[in-house]
Amino acid sequence: MNIQVDIKCTPKQASNESLYLPIVAKQLKIDVSEITKSRILRKSIDARKRDIIINLRVDIATENSDFEIEKIKFEYNDVKNSEEVVIIGTGPAGLFAALRLIELGKKPVVYERGKPISERKIDIAKINRESIVDENSNYCFGEGGAGTFSDGKLYTRSKKRGSVTRILEILNNHGADDSILYEAHPHIGTNKLPRVIKSIRETILNAGGEVHFNSKLTDIIIENNKVTGVEINESEIKKCTKLILATGHSARDIYEMLYAKKVDLEAKSFAMGVRVEHPQKLIDSIQYTCDIRSEYLPAATYNLVQQIDGRGVYSFCMCPGGFIVPAATAPNQMVVNGMSPAKRDSEFANSGMVVEVKDDDLKEFKQYGVLAGMKYQEYFEQMAYNNGGAGMIAPAQRLSDFVKARISESLPKTSYHPGILTSPMHHWMPENITKRLQKGFKLFNNKMRGYLTNDAVIIGVESRTSSPVRIPRNKDNFEHITVKGLYPCGEGAGYAGGIVSAAIDGERVAEIIGAN
Ligand SMILES: Cc1cc2nc3c(=O)[nH]c(=O)nc-3n(C[C@H](O)[C@H](O)[C@H](O)COP(=O)(O)OP(=O)(O)OC[C@H]3O[C@@H](n4cnc5c(N)ncnc54)[C@H](O)[C@@H]3O)c2cc1C
Structure with missing residues (x-):
C-alpha cells in the first residue's frame, strides 16, 4: 500500500x-x-x-509497500468497418466524442471546415501581421477548435470529478504535462496544445476513424423530422442517420441555417464587455503582496465577480503571462480573446471583463427572434471594428480614463500584436455595459488595491464568452427535441462553456449513441 x-x-x-x-x-x-x-x-x-x-x-x-500508479486505461478499437457516426467540428466536443465512439466500437467520420493545425498556424499569423481573416481558418475555426490557440485552462465548474479526471488523463495520454493531473488550476499553454490535438487526430485515424479538413457543413438533410444526411461544401452529400453537431459558439452560419430550416432553437443568456490588460508584475504584487514575484511562484491570476444594478459583472478567461489575440471569424468584426504559453511568461496579464446581456438590450433586435442575441453580438463587434484602426487595430482606452469617461491621450504597451488605437470606449459602447463596467472596475479595485490604474488598458471587444443560442435537446437521449438523429453538442449547442466541459459533453453524447 x-x-x-x-x-x-x-x-x-x-x-x-x-x-x-x-x-x-x-x-x-x-x-x-x-x-x-x-x-x-x-x-x-x-x-x-x-x-x-x-x-x-x-x-x-x-521499502515495504508497493507503489502502483493507477492510470485509467483507454482502449481504442479498430472501427474501420464499424457503424459510422458523423461528427461536425474538431473542437474538444467533436474530438472527445470521436475518441469515446471508438472506445464503444463506432466509427467517427469527422468533418472540419478549417485546416489542420500546421496550416492553420499560417492563417493565424496572417491575421496578426496582415489583418486578413480567413472565414474558415482563424482563432476559432480549424483543427482543435477554439481551444487550440488559447491558454488551455482546464478547470471547470463541473461537479463530475470522474468525468473531469478522464478528460485530463486523455489529454495527458496525448502529450499534455503530468502537472495537469495534480495542479488545482491546470493549464496546457498555447505552445503545447497543437501537439496534443495532433496526437488525438492520430489516435482517431489509427483506429480507422476519418477526419476531413476543409470540409464545411453547408446543409443538414432532414426528412420527416429525421436526419438522413449532410451536405459538405455545398457539393458532397454524406448519408447518415446520426449526426453530432459540435460547431462551437462562433458558427453563426449554422444557427442561421437551422433557423431558416425551422429547426427549434432557443435564446440563451450570455455576456459581453472588454478585455483588460495589466502589467503582470502589478497583478503579482497585488495577489502575492510582494514587490517582485518569487521565481518559485507562477504568474498570479485573479477571479472577480460582482452584481451591479441587477446584472453579473465578472472577469472571464483570465490569462496570466499571456497575450490578447484577434479572435474574429469574418472580416469587419473586432473580437478579442486571450491566450498564454505554458510558462505564462509574457509581461502582461489579461482577462475578459464582461456584463450579462439581458432582454432589455435586445429590444432593437426583436425581429430576429431567437437569433436576437447573436445579432446584438454582431452589432457590438461591428461597432468595435468601426471604432478601431485599419484592419485588426483594436479600439482601446486606459482603464482609469475609461472609468472617468475621458479620452486617453496615449496608450500603454500591449501584447495585442496588430496594435491598438485610442478610442472613447465609454462613449460608443452600449450604456448598459459601460456603466456597469465603470462601477465594476471601481469595486474590483477595493478587492485588489491598485487594479484600477492607468497602467492598465481595456481593448474592445470581448463578445464571444458563450453561445447566445441553444440548440435544445432531450434530457434523456440528447437528441434534438424535434429532429431525430441530430445530436447538438458542446459550446455551440449551449451545453458547455470551456475546453473541459465541451470535452465532457462530447463524451456524454457519444456514450448515448454508443449505447444504441
Ligand atoms: C482565444 C481563445 C482562448 C480560450 N481559452 C480557453 C481556456 O483557456 N480554457 C477554456 O476552457 N476555454 C477557453 N476558450 C473557450 C474554449 O476554446 C471553448 O469553450 C471550446 O473550444 C468549445 O469547444 P467546442 O468543441 O464546443 O467548440 P469549438 O472549440 O468552437 O469547435 C468547433 C469546431 O467546429 C468547426 N466548425 C464550425 N462550423 C463548422 C461547419 N459548418 N462545418 C465544419 N466544421 C465547423 C470549427 O472550425 C471548430 O473547429 C478559449 C477560446 C478562445 C477563442
Missing part, C-alpha cells in the same frame, strides 16, 4: 522533491531514506497571507 500525505511548505520547497520529501518523512515519523517513490497528487497555492503556502498531497511508497 502506498500512503497519501498532506503537507504545507514554501514555494521553494514545493519545487523540488529533495526539499519536500523530508517534510513528508517528518510527518510520517520515518526516515526520508525509507521513501522509495513519490508523486504529487494535488497542488494548490494559498496566497491569502504574505507568507505564501503551497499545499501538497503526496503519494509515497516505502
Whole structure:
C-alpha cells in the first residue's frame, strides 16, 4: 500500500522533491531514506497571507509497500468497418466524442471546415501581421477548435470529478504535462496544445476513424423530422442517420441555417464587455503582496465577480503571462480573446471583463427572434471594428480614463500584436455595459488595491464568452427535441462553456449513441 500525505511548505520547497520529501518523512515519523517513490497528487497555492503556502498531497511508497500508479486505461478499437457516426467540428466536443465512439466500437467520420493545425498556424499569423481573416481558418475555426490557440485552462465548474479526471488523463495520454493531473488550476499553454490535438487526430485515424479538413457543413438533410444526411461544401452529400453537431459558439452560419430550416432553437443568456490588460508584475504584487514575484511562484491570476444594478459583472478567461489575440471569424468584426504559453511568461496579464446581456438590450433586435442575441453580438463587434484602426487595430482606452469617461491621450504597451488605437470606449459602447463596467472596475479595485490604474488598458471587444443560442435537446437521449438523429453538442449547442466541459459533453453524447 502506498500512503497519501498532506503537507504545507514554501514555494521553494514545493519545487523540488529533495526539499519536500523530508517534510513528508517528518510527518510520517520515518526516515526520508525509507521513501522509495513519490508523486504529487494535488497542488494548490494559498496566497491569502504574505507568507505564501503551497499545499501538497503526496503519494509515497516505502521499502515495504508497493507503489502502483493507477492510470485509467483507454482502449481504442479498430472501427474501420464499424457503424459510422458523423461528427461536425474538431473542437474538444467533436474530438472527445470521436475518441469515446471508438472506445464503444463506432466509427467517427469527422468533418472540419478549417485546416489542420500546421496550416492553420499560417492563417493565424496572417491575421496578426496582415489583418486578413480567413472565414474558415482563424482563432476559432480549424483543427482543435477554439481551444487550440488559447491558454488551455482546464478547470471547470463541473461537479463530475470522474468525468473531469478522464478528460485530463486523455489529454495527458496525448502529450499534455503530468502537472495537469495534480495542479488545482491546470493549464496546457498555447505552445503545447497543437501537439496534443495532433496526437488525438492520430489516435482517431489509427483506429480507422476519418477526419476531413476543409470540409464545411453547408446543409443538414432532414426528412420527416429525421436526419438522413449532410451536405459538405455545398457539393458532397454524406448519408447518415446520426449526426453530432459540435460547431462551437462562433458558427453563426449554422444557427442561421437551422433557423431558416425551422429547426427549434432557443435564446440563451450570455455576456459581453472588454478585455483588460495589466502589467503582470502589478497583478503579482497585488495577489502575492510582494514587490517582485518569487521565481518559485507562477504568474498570479485573479477571479472577480460582482452584481451591479441587477446584472453579473465578472472577469472571464483570465490569462496570466499571456497575450490578447484577434479572435474574429469574418472580416469587419473586432473580437478579442486571450491566450498564454505554458510558462505564462509574457509581461502582461489579461482577462475578459464582461456584463450579462439581458432582454432589455435586445429590444432593437426583436425581429430576429431567437437569433436576437447573436445579432446584438454582431452589432457590438461591428461597432468595435468601426471604432478601431485599419484592419485588426483594436479600439482601446486606459482603464482609469475609461472609468472617468475621458479620452486617453496615449496608450500603454500591449501584447495585442496588430496594435491598438485610442478610442472613447465609454462613449460608443452600449450604456448598459459601460456603466456597469465603470462601477465594476471601481469595486474590483477595493478587492485588489491598485487594479484600477492607468497602467492598465481595456481593448474592445470581448463578445464571444458563450453561445447566445441553444440548440435544445432531450434530457434523456440528447437528441434534438424535434429532429431525430441530430445530436447538438458542446459550446455551440449551449451545453458547455470551456475546453473541459465541451470535452465532457462530447463524451456524454457519444456514450448515448454508443449505447444504441
Ligand atoms: C482565444 C481563445 C482562448 C480560450 N481559452 C480557453 C481556456 O483557456 N480554457 C477554456 O476552457 N476555454 C477557453 N476558450 C473557450 C474554449 O476554446 C471553448 O469553450 C471550446 O473550444 C468549445 O469547444 P467546442 O468543441 O464546443 O467548440 P469549438 O472549440 O468552437 O469547435 C468547433 C469546431 O467546429 C468547426 N466548425 C464550425 N462550423 C463548422 C461547419 N459548418 N462545418 C465544419 N466544421 C465547423 C470549427 O472550425 C471548430 O473547429 C478559449 C477560446 C478562445 C477563442
